[in-house]
Amino acid sequence: MLSLQDRDVHQCDSGWVPVFVDQDKSIAVMSIGFLLEKPDDAVVWRGPKKNALIRQFIADVTWGELDFLIVDTPPGTSDEHISTVESLRPFKPLGAVLVTTPQAVAVGDVRRELTFCKKTGLRVLGIVENMSGFVCPHCSECTNIFSKGGGEELAKHAGVPFLGCVPLDPQLTQSLEEGRDFLQEFPKSLAFSALTDIAKHLLAEASTCSS
């Protein structure tokens, strides 16, 4: 998505140097993908090895001074989530953003993730409803392919903020597919305004917490 295939992580005296997305070094990325010899290599790892790597990604990468560290986890409440929460606890993480699609089976998973956050004492910054409606580029009619409103309803029910709906947007998926800069190229798309609203909300939240 960030056009970082074939990029390598380098080792320096103080640890692993992350991969930078741009020359300004405004975004630093670390991923197990960078450590594979070939892009087809399967990471056939049970929990303990994954947990060790997660700890290394936090402790042994020369992150430098960061404004935000964003950890993108798989769905669920298993090894990756437990290890991430445990490893980040000393750094007092701001909280978790839970992302769901609107339909009941997906919302059910996120309900269990809410329970996980409560159990582990991780604050929930809010819920995002992704893949929420599709506006046909040919006739401008909207179809709720994966139902609608499940994320908002869950947020209400759980008493956590609802951060917004991100619609299915072929311009967004195409940008990710081709590693192009969606924010630069499609500032008028529906997903653009949804994503910037969510980002603004989270930035406001972060500045309240740090002040």
Next chain:
Amino acid sequence: MLSLQDRDVHQCDSGWVPVFVDQDKSIAVMSIGFLLEKPDDAVVWRGPKKNALIRQFIADVTWGELDFLIVDTPPGTSDEHISTVESLRPFKPLGAVLVTTPQAVAVGDVRRELTFCKKTGLRVLGIVENMSGFVCPHCSECTNIFSKGGGEELAKHAGVPFLGCVPLDPQLTQSLEEGRDFLQEFPKSLAFSALTDIAKHLLAEASTCSS
């Protein structure tokens, strides 16, 4: 999806009795969901506990005589996949069906799953491309929301059968949402013909292998 919320697994002398979808007992289901006290309970389990449960689901459930045992795994190549393949090995499984969405990031995951199958000696029955195009119900124009053709290209590249494309279909998602019988209610939908073609292909494959 099968309207089995609130159903319980019972214990009998010979093991756990699975949950049956219909009166004919034509489909038996086992899921960790049936073992939770409340539907919101998070299963905060590291690998070893998950692995033990997977083994129990295969060994301790009174499955009876089955035509097919279908194991729906999460994406990836981790504990669940290793344990499932290891536990089923004595029963000589027919193989794996790999499901991807069309875009490059999803196809990349499935490429690694192909490597996993090769490593573990699990035959690949084929690749399905899900969420493959959306035909607007208002204007009948097709939009490839998540790109198109990634699954078919991967199958060609890997030399495994391509089983077909399943389009995004609001009638299918709505049926799953409401626990209704999609096959009975929407026999003319695009997803119906795609899914039945895939099922026929797999049935033919199974009868070749057993004969």
